[in-house]
Amino acid sequence: MTNLPENDGAPLVTNGDATSRAAGTVPPRQRSYNPDSTGTDSTVLPPNTAPAPKKAAPKKKEGESWAETVKTIVYALLIALVIRTFFFQPFNIPSGSMENTLLVGDYLFVEKFAYGYSRYSFPFGIPPFPGRVFGTGPSRGDVVVFKMPNEQSPDYMKDFIKRVIGLPGDRVQMINGQLQLNGKPVPKVRAADYIENDLYGGVTHVPRYRETLPGGKSYYVLDRIPDGPSDNTQVYVVPPGHYFMMGDNRDNSDDSRADVGYVPAANVEGKAVFLFFSIDGSASWLEPWKWPWAIRYERLLTIID
Secondary structure (H helix, E strand, C coil): CCCCCCCCEEEEEEEECCECCCCCCCCCCCCCCCCCCCCCCCECCCCCCCCCCCCCCCCHHHHHHHHHHHHHHHHHHHHHHHHHHHHHEEEEECCCCCCCCCCCCCEEECCCCCEECCCHHHHHHHHCCCCCCCCCCCCCCCCEEEECCCCCCCCCCCCCEEEECCCCCHHHEEECEEEEEEEEEEEEEEEEEEEECCCCCCEEEEEEEEECCCCCEEEEEEEECCCCCCCCCCCEEEEHHHEEECCECCCCCCCCCCCCEEEEHEEEEEEEEHHHHHECCCCCCHHHHHHHEEHHHHHHCCCCC
16 A cells, blocks of 8 residues: 655545546645656646746937947047058049049059058158168059159149159150150060040040060050150259159150149158059939949959059
8 A cells, every 4th residue: 555645735646557536735846757767757837837037128218329329430430440540542633644544533542561661651741760671662653652842833732643763863755756865775675555435426536655674674665745845854863862754655644744743751641552443424313213334344443554
């Protein structure tokens, strides 16, 4: 004979294999048996028992949310400023002085660390310090961005982009449209014409040449005006700590032969290295339906030589 356990006074009712308390009381735990299982029982919640509600996460105050947004914006601006100052800065080409190497509507990155840093590597020329630090000077043939050094020019301290032709101590001259460097003519070989298309459907053929500097740097130059006023010049002797700059579009470039003069090393901002976008000017920002036909796809993601 099996002895039943003692209870708190409520009668016990046996129903099959399950034993529960009578008088409508709910047992603190029910056991269910699965005949297909290995014989182990499992604990289930009593019927009509809801799970405990989760605690709601405390809401942020409106002031705290605004503060976090402002901090995020400030951090993003600081990161962009660091990249722009020390690594790469985007520029766009507004004039044709470097055709056909660079075209109006080109967008490019300038490598800021290529020649070290000067005061003009920083926004607004702050902090002011003389010369350059952490780098060497540009080489002949490099395409560089610099601050216009001529204080008498209306373009003073604006960003210019040209090719480095003369280094400190070099003697530079143009004779009958051919570049002379230290008394020797720079090789200049006729190439296929540069074909220029305007927005009205007109086509212009511009004489083009391949010029090769000492050291092997080679690039195209344009000669729009045979025997033009810039084809014969005096001898320019580049002072120490300065550079002589010229545009590849030789008859349509304000460079060291004209108002720009010799460019101090401190005015050089960086080396143009990479084209990331180009647009031909046939579509404005207010005409997005024309954008796909205005992009110069063949110039995207190209290296500047």
